[in-house]
Structures are given as C-alpha cells and as structure tokens.
Amino acid sequence: MLRTALTVVAALSALCVLGLLPAAQAGTVRDDKPLDLYLSLTGQPQYASVGKLTIQAADGWYMGSGTLISNGDTAWVLTAAHCVYDAIGLTFTIGGVNYAAKKWVANPNWTRNLSKGYDIGLVQLGAEVVGVTPAFRYTGTGELGAVATIVGFAMTGTGLTGATKPAGNKLAGQNTIDKFASGNSKNARILMTDFDNPRNRRDSIMGSATPLNLEYMVAPGDSGGGLFVTDKSGKTYLAGVTSFLQAYDGTLNSDYGDCGGFTRVSAFNSWINSIIGGTLASGASLALDGTPPAAAATVPEPATLGILALGALALAARRSRRH
DSSP, rough: OEEEEEEEETTEEEEEEEETSOOOOOEEEEETSOOHHHHHTTTTTTTTTTEEEEETTTTTTEEEEEEEEEOSSSSSSOOHHHHTTOOSSSEEETTTTEEEEEEEEEEOOSSOOOSOOEEEEEEEESSSSSTOOOHHHHHHOOOOTTTEEEEOOEEEEEEETTEEEEOOOEEEEEEEEEEEEESSSSTEEEEEEEOOTTGGGGGOOSSSSSTTTTTTETTTTTOOEEEEEBBSOOEEEEEEEEEEEEEEESSSSTTTTTEEEEEEEGSSSHHHHHHHOOOOOTTTOBBBBBBOOSSSSOOOOGGGGGEEEEEOOSSSOOOOOOO
C-alpha cells in the first residue's frame, strides 16, 4: 500500500492509503475557481519535468514529488532531503513510465530541522528519461515578489476545506514568493508563500492580501516538487523545492492562511553541480517578472510555529544514505 505521511515535531502518521481510496488532483485551490483552470496550467510543457516519487522505507511505502534536472546517461531528479534520507528504494514516475533509482543523497547539512533550509536531495535514475526535457535551474537572487508556479502530487481540497482528499495526481497552482527565510536575499535558503483568502484579508500572513487567480497551497505529497519562476523573456526556471507547510491557526491542513516553505535552489547550485557534474544554462540569472515589495513583511521563522513536512519520510534513524 502506498501512503503519504506527515511529521509534526517527531510524530509520523499516515494521511491516506492510496490503495484503498480513489486518487484525486493535488494541492489545495481557491474555492471560487474551477479546477479546470488549474488543470490547464498543469498541462503546460514547462512543468512536464515534475514527476511522482515513490519511496520504499523500512516501515512501508510513501509518496512525494521530484523534478528532472538532468537527463541522458546520468538522469538526476531534485527532491526534498526528507524524501530520500532514510529511503531503501525509490521509483520516479514521469510521462507514465517508472524509472528505478540507482543512487540518492541528501544534502550533508540536513538534520531533520526544516527551519534550517537544508531540505534538498538528489536521486540518480538508472535509465534516461524518454520524451521529457529537464528543468533549468534558477541562479539569480530575484525571487522575492515573483509569481511562482507550484507543481506536485499532493492531497487535494480547497482553501475552505483544507487538504481532505487523497493524493496521487499531478496539479499546478500559483502563489507569490513573499519572503526569504533563513537568511537575506543573497544567502537565504528558504522561500515562503502564503494562501490568501479572497473573502478575508486577515488570512494573509505576508505580502499582498490579494490572491492570485490560481492561488494554491502545498499539501502532503507535494514534498520534493517544483516551484517555478519565469523571467521577462518568458523562460521558466526551477527556483524551489517544496519542503514544508506552516500554520498560524494551529491546524496544519493547507487551508487559507497557511504558508508553504521551499528550499531555495539558487542557494544549492554549487552542491548540486558537485554531485551531478553538470553545468548551469547560460542566462539563468535574468530578472524575474514581479517587482519585489519595498519592505518584506516581518514573519516568524518556521521554527517558531507548527511545521508539517509535506511528503514522505521522517524515520527515526539518523543516517545518510548514498548508494
């Protein structure tokens, strides 16, 4: 049986059993917008690099997400460290094809503390991925204020209900990158978004209180998925890896007012290159659409609030595995 799981502090509990419940679309969306608009965004080719990650652990099977960033004889997937840290087997599913992993590694600074911003890992596949173009990685510092597209395979629901339906299908939505966390604009390791409520401005935690047309919040199963930004020339880049959910109302359910945390890709490009031996695309640091606010909202760091790891693994053993 396949399940998505969450961690609050150190607890591990299953959210759903996909073998018993029907699959649904992923992530939580505005309750006043038709799902078809989100599905149309999901199908755009620049997000085809995001696939589903099936994780075998000592105590069962879990699900997360990942993004193809390199292909060919050395196909690599970028995901969250908490998806790979204690895995004993991994399968990446993309374009309807399953690809077994032959090695995986979490960032060496990952200690299960989500607020530190080291929740990033890599998976090497055993074969070339057919028919999918890898994502370009962002290398600049202009993420703040940009409209981002979030893609993953999470549980689903609306801003009113929270994530109530089982995970399994791919879905994309959008949010504004409102805040850097764990550092400043040059060295921050976390990007933050919040789920703005079209009917209640008090649910806005940071940035503008006006929701985007396809406002979206991450949910369990999204972990390791991609956060994408588009520059002024229209080119799309992978800027973040979905890491955690943060709640100010004490209920971690991806409803209005909750916040999403993403590991910042540009902070880890050197480490990524050291593992995959690749090079970055030229022009990847072009300015993004979206004007950063004059002053970012002051928001407590994730460590001060309830935090939910959104995807797969939070097992007890502290061991780093690279096969």
